Structure formats: C-alpha cells, structure tokens
Amino acid sequence: MTPVEERLKRRIALTGPISVADYMAACVGDPDGYYARQEPFGASGDFVTAPEISQMFGEIVGAWLLDRWRADGAPDGIDLVELGPGRGTLMADILRVVRRDPRFIAASRVVLVESSQRLRKRQAETIGGLHPRLSFADRPPRERPLYLVANEFFDALPIRQFVRQDSRWFERTVGVEGDRLLFGLSPFPAPVTGEAPDGAVREVCAMGEAIARDIAETLTTHGKGAALIVDYGYADAIGGETLQAVHRHDHAEVLDRPGEVDLSAHVDFGALGRAAARGGAKAHGPVGQGAFLVALGLVERAGQLGTGASTETQDEIRAAVNRLAGVGPGEMGDLFKAMALTVTADIPPGFAPG
Template identity: 50%
Template sequence: MTDTLSDRLVARIRETGPITVAAYMAECLADPGDGYYMRGDPFGTAGDFVTAPEVSQMFGELIGAWTLALWYKIGAPDPVRLVELGPGRGTLMADFLRVASLDPAFLKAASLHLVEISPALKQRQAETLSGAPLTPEWHDRFEDVPDGPALVVANEFFDALPVHQFVRTESGWQERLVGLDADGALAFVVGSTRLPDTAVPAACRGAKVGAILETSPASTAAMAAIADRIVKHGGGALAIDYGHLATAPGDTFQAVRGHAYADPLKKPGQADLTAHVDFQALGEAAEAAGAVAHSGLTQADFLLRLGLIERAGRLGHGQEERVQNDIRDAVERLAGPDAMGHLFKVLAVTGPGILPEPFDSRPAAPHDP
C-alpha cells in the first residue's frame, strides 16, 4: 500500500476538513519526506525551471557590484553578514563572490550565511561554493543568522512562501480552501472564514464577485524580520521576484513541472508551487518595521541601469559568434519585455537616510502589467 503525500493530504482533509491554500502549499514544498524542495535539485534545464543566475553569470555579478556599493554607502561596517535567502544551487553567490574577491576589504569584513531548508540543496551549494573566498554557514531560519549589520539577497525567495486566497462572494471575501470533490480528489472549495472588511486592501474593495485576493502573512513576516534587523543593526536587503508593484486582485497560485504549467492540486510534492509577490505589501511591511522601502523598478530597469549591456559587451568582446549570440540571448532573457525583464520586480530595503543606486537615479518607467 502506498503512502504518498497526496494520500496523507486526502486522509487529513477527510478527518479534519478542508485546509487553507497556505497550509497545502507549505506541505507540498516542505514536507520532510516528500516536499518538493526536500527531494532534490529542481533547477536548470534538467529540472523544472531556470532562474536568472542560471541564465547568465552577469546577473550574480551585477547584484554583487550593487551590494558592494551599498556596503560602502552604509559606512563599510566590519564585521558584516552577507546573507542569501533560498540560494538555489549557489550559482548567484558564486558569481557574486567573484566580484567581491576584487575588494579585499569586503572579504575581510564579511561572513557568508545561507538560509536553506533543503538538505539536497545545501549539499549542492557546498559543491558550488567549495572554492569560494568565503566559507558558508547554513541556517534554517533568517533569525538564526548572528547579530550584526547584514546585507541580504533574496532572489526568487518570496514567491515560494505560502499564500492565503480569498474569493469575493455576495457576502464578502471568504477563504478559498483545498478540500475534496465528489470523487474524493483534491479540489478548491470556499470556506466559511471571512476576511474582515478592514483587512481588504483599498485596490480590491470594488472587485467583482468571483475575484481572488491573495495574502501572504509568511512573506510580510519574513520582510518585517529583515527590516527589523536592518533598523537595529544596519545593512540592507534586495528582493527580486516575479510579481506586481501594486496590490491587486488576481489568482496567481500556480504549479510548474518540467518547464510547463501544471495543475497545482495534482501530484502534490512533485511540482513547484508559487504565487506572484505583492511588492507593495512587502514594502509596507518593511516600512512598518521602521526601514525604508525603495521600489518601482522592474528587473529590466534595475539590471540595465547597473550596466547589463556594458557587462555583456565586455564578456563578448573578442569571442566567437556563437558565444556572442549566447550572451545576447541571455540579455534578452534577463531584461527583455517578453521574458523576465518586466515580469520580475525589484525591492531594496535600507535604514533611513540611505538611497541605494539605481533607485536614486531617474524615475522608473511604468512597466507593471
């Protein structure tokens, strides 16, 4: 007799009733035995999806240069904790540290901390960073990182944190749950829990019946913890993810398996589950903790202002045509309007009085679909 995650979820729902989308998402991603991120390496062309660091070394290099500039802008504290949340294969950090190695003062001041729950990915990160100039320490929670000023990088981290969904009904916003259909299969149902009117964002109050509102207490709590750390100890944070700059209704809960969209209720634990990040909510959480949120940029805005084109030119100079074409393709994937460029947004968080580039340069173009 099999005992799959799907079997256990069905049995749980039969016994105690439907569960929230957030609880379902958490089980599918982090179940100790069958959770998606606990089973192996989902990244790259052989996995289920490709992240920006896997597209090109230029992504991690530019983030490294940005972080070094921020370190100097906040007074070059020594020591400083360099923290990455959800480091994937360690690719971004490997490229980051190649840039950091050009600055001995930063390497002397910094210690490297990776926040990761997956044993398999911790092993992969250790292999990737085996020759890096900083030796990583791993933590299951951001709160476990030692005190002191921190520079935090979170690329495609917040999209994997659980979301709650609410459905607009005639009587208000009621929570959407995962229950069972007439055949005993997992299915979406509407529960009796109602979102108080005072908790409904202003942008969603005029939504039509049937609209979906997503909230992520896990995301806002994580950002609040980061911002609180920055306010108390100094530092800064950079979050890059796909999502929207302004809170709005919409059903963005999705599954990806084998580089294609899949039914999120089919084969629990065997597909990546994500939801679009609400950058307005993240910024508000940071500012409620006393930090300053710098937003309004797409990934294209951010990378192009940091010198993506110039870096691509230097990488391609003197190379054969095939290499130059690959570099051009990478630029298009990272910054093109039909790829990651406009879908992904960027948020920086600092203490008061700090204006990190390129957020203090010319206004961003309005690219929020």
C-alpha cells in the same frame, strides 16, 4: 498518488479542509516534498532562474551589495545572506565579485537561508572555497548587519486566498471529494475588508510580509546594511488569482501531483514595502528587473564578455541580455521586479527615477 497527496488526504479526513497556505506549505515542507526530492532548477528541471541564464546577473548583484557595504563605511562583522540559494549559482557569482575587495571577505561571513538538507549540500559544493566562513540557517540572522539578496524566494512562500461571494470574503480551502483533491470555500466569512465584485480573488502572503519586516528590523537595529529582493510580481495589490504550478517548464494543475510540481504566486511588492516600513526601513522600488540591470551596467558588462569572443558566444551573450532585460514574451525585464530595503532614504543605485 504521491506520498504528499496521501498524507494530505489523511490529514483532511481527520481535521477537515485546509487553507491554500497549508496546502502549499505541505507540498514544500513534507519530507517527500518538492525541494526535498525534486531537482527544480535549470533546463532539466522545472524552471530557469536569472543566475543560471548568465553570470552577469550575479555579478551585478554582487557589485550592488559591495557598493552598499562601502557606502556604509565598510563595517566589520557583517553577514552576506541569501534567501533560498537554489544550487548556489547566484552566491558563487556574487562571491567572485566581492572577493576583489579582501576587506569585504575579512569582514563577512556567508549565511545561506535554506531548509532543504539536499540543497544545502549542493550549495556547499558550488560555493566551495570561495569564502572561508559559510553557515546555514532556517531564517535570516539578526545579530549582525545584513547585506542580503533574495532572488525568486518570496514567490514560493505560502499564500492564503480569499474569494468574494455575496458581498463578503471567504477563504479558499483544499478538501477531498471521492479520491480527488479539490478547491472549496470556508463556510465562515473571513475578516477581510475591501470592496470587490463577486468572484474576485485576493491573495495574502503573511509569511512574506513577516520576513520583510524581520529584515527591516535587523537593518534598523544595526543602522546599516541593505537588502535586494528580485522576483516576479506587481507593484501593489491588483486582485486576481496568480497561484500557479509548473512542471518541466510547462503549466500544470495546482492540485495535481502534490510535492512533485513547483507552486508559486506573484509577489505583492507593495505589501512587502509596507511591511518593511513597519520594521523601520525604507523601501525603494519596485523597478523592472531590466531597468535595474541596465542602470547598473548590464550592456557594458555584456560588451566586455563579448569582446574577442566567437560569434556563437556573442550571440549567446546577446540572448542572455534580452532574456534578463527584455520586455517581450518569455523575457524577464518587466515581469520580474527589484526592490531594495535600506536604513536611510538615500536612493541606492538602480532605483533612481527614470
């Protein structure tokens, strides 16, 4: 039994079954939880993110953020922000691009939104001397214009699940039977609307929507800035259960080994876009990650990196392009999507129709 599981069982014994969102939050936020104790990233961890597949991903994101800053008139006093920076790989690649414009470095500070003290230390080591002003925060800052990226951040936020039964919606819960955690349903109907057949599942990420709205309000308040969200998910709510667990790159059971396996759910980009609209911002997309990266020069950058390189290196670059932008099994080009939040309705690079 993991320490997180032991605490969860004691909690449930005292207060009764908890929501799926509370279960996910405990698995992540407990002092012995996933991001506090586990090493989730990379080939030796539970999953590999796009920045770790190739530097090209971070370079393109960095160029996009730099372009948005220049389009705003190169304002001073800005925050370059990443939500959930992992090991700092993405921000390091972004900084190597934006450092080409000394004005951007002079105008900015880097803010990493990270709750894990262990990961904060790793991020500081990775970024090192790439920027003279680095700070950490528990939530996106609001006092300055934001140029923000969130890659595989929203998928890890806690979700609530609702199940249709007898023509009504009931919240799914996590309880204990014997010595096992198991799913159940609240005995009280939930205030959820919408028709669906019995057995249908609906997932809601209230925290994700609140964060999207906060970002939008900050953009609107300052009249400038931009946010780029990249994650796996769908363009709008389609119903169905997407909560999953992964351990060592393989499927795991959601209720097994709490705090030791990665939990995530597909992102409802439609809900994020509507939340951003309530905050006054304009949402662009989502578009497939592959289409976004190709439109911004992924193939051309791969050609630059491959010129004069060994055959082995060229093969590695080609494989990285396919992994990032392809649409076949195990490739990220269609499953992963990109959405931009901006102040104006002007379409940013990578989001033009077609």
